[in-house]
Amino acid sequence: MTVTREEAAKALEEVSRASDRIVTLKGYNQGAPHFIIWGLVWLVANTVTQFWPDQTDWAWGSGIVMGMIASAVAGIVQSRGVKPDAPSAFDPKTARRVGLTWLVTLAFISCLIFISRPETSREANAMISIFFPFMYMGAGIWAGWRLFAIGLVTAAGILAGFVWIGEYYALWMGLFGGGSLIAGGLWLRSA
Amino acid sequence: MDGPDEIIHQSMRLRIAATLNALPHGEQLEFNKLKAVLGATDGNMATHLAALEKAGYIAIQKDFVGKKPRTRVWLTRPGRKAFDRHVAYLRELLDGGS
Numbered sequence: 001m002t003v004t005r006e007e008a009a010k011a012l013e014e015v016s017r018a019s020d021r022i023v024t025l026k027g028y029n030q031g032a033p034h035f036i037i038w039g040l041v042w043l044v045a046n047t048v049t050q051f052w053p054d055q056t057d058w059a060w061g062s063g064i065v066m067g068m069i070a071s072a073v074a075g076i077v078q079s080r081g082v083k084p085d086a087p088s089a090f091d092p093k094t095a096r097r098v099g100l101t102w103l104v105t106l107a108f109i110s111c112l113i114f115i116s117r118p119e120t121s122r123e124a125n126a127m128i129s130i131f132f133p134f135m136y137m138g139a140g141i142w143a144g145w146r147l148f149a150i151g152l153v154t155a156a157g158i159l160a161g162f163v164w165i166g167e168y169y170a171l172w173m174g175l176f177g178g179g180s181l182i183a184g185g186l187w188l189r190s191a
Numbered sequence: 192m193d194g195p196d197e198i199i200h201q202s203m204r205l206r207i208a209a210t211l212n213a214l215p216h217g218e219q220l221e222f223n224k225l226k227a228v229l230g231a232t233d234g235n236m237a238t239h240l241a242a243l244e245k246a247g248y249i250a251i252q253k254d255f256v257g258k259k260p261r262t263r264v265w266l267t268r269p270g271r272k273a274f275d276r277h278v279a280y281l282r283e284l285l286d287g288g289s
Contacts (some may be wrong), residue, residue, distance in 0.1 A: 001195055
């Protein structure tokens with residue numbers, strides 16, 4: 001069997017395309033449940049904020065804790081599903097890194113609030129929420145255009161709501177912000 | 192320099208091997224997902240998977256999820272080595288000329 005230089009170049013291109021595609025799809029599939037989980041947290045906590053404002057702190061505090069637990073469980077279940085022969089799906093090193101990433105994120109948001117001192121809960125909500133879709137857009141540049149698109153749509157919705165929606169902003173954030181994350185998660189899962 | 196791997200070099204089998212090789216060692220991929228990623232038909236995919244399995248390059252596991260049959264494939268250690276060797280051959284061919 002002989003292979004020409006042209007055939008070799010074409011074969012290497014095929015190898016590269018196939019590898020890139022599966023890595024992107026794998027990232028989408030792994031990210032999908034986390035989008036759905038955090039979409040639900042946004043949906044419920046923002047709805048509580050809208051209709052029962054005195055329960056806001058409790059709703060967000062418990063929502064974030066439950067979201068983190070659900071995300072951790074989803075990550076463990078995913079790693080078990082792909083490697084049935086793996087001795088343990090829980091990796092303490094990864095767990096530490098995930099925990100530290102969360103701490104860094106919370107510290108960043110706290111600094112943002114401390115420096116900018118938003119005057120209303122609406123401003124604080126928009127400021128905190130807008131951070132995440134831009135993070136998805138940044139990640140999407142590297143990991144796949146669907147991630148970028150979800151971030152773009154969510155960020156546009158957050159800004160549009162901030163400009164045009166007044167007293168029902170929290171409800172908008174729950175329905176549109178949470179809804180776009182849930183829909184985005186389902187879209188990633190279908191890839 | 193080693194020669195080309197005749198089993199892997201066929202276009203669809205090369206794409207199958209490249210896809211499975213991009214996953215961590217031992218990680219399995221569902222038949223339907225693989226088929227969708229590569230845009231192949233059931234028959235075409237089954238033929239090429241059978242050739243790769245016969246060579247010992249991939250392993251296939253069939254089971255049920257509830258009542259639904261599920262087929263998962265992964266690249267074996269010899270398959271990974273053969274793929275790496277073949278890609279190295281292709282790169283050498285391009286770099287060195289022939």
